[in-house]
Amino acid sequence: MNSPLDLDFEIMRNLSSFERGTDGLYHYLFCTTRLGSNGRCMFFIGSHTASDLHNDYLGDGRTLRQVLNTWGSSDCRKFILATFPTQEQAEAAERSIVTQELVDRADSYNDVTGAEMIIKRHQKLERAA
Secondary structure, rough: OOOOOOOOOOOOHHHHOOOOOOOOOOOEHHHEEOOOOOOOEEEEEEEEOHHHHOOOOOOOHHHHHHHHHHHOOOEEEEEHHHOOOOOOOOOHHHHHHHHHHOOOOEEOOOOOOOOHHHHHHHHHHHHHH
């Protein structure tokens, strides 16, 4: 099966097969997809850390948040692409995949590269601390 990214991902995976990181948390790379009213499949790719894979986190991009605020999340699906032992490794995967080329795609909800998103995420955490 081909994903919106034209890459082969094994989408139907048993979530229990994913391993927790060295700190007991899940550090994962995910893809959120949404079938728009025009029939076009849109996507967002990011990394996230959580204690439970069964959460409602779909991503934190500006465009994706606008779509969720307008249309809700019922048309969205989140696929866990991979888990990692550490948050740093999950973020490295995000940096390598969410490139400017991916951001520029018409079917991408990603507003900035993975590197830019990670910097913003860490700045937000520092302000909150």
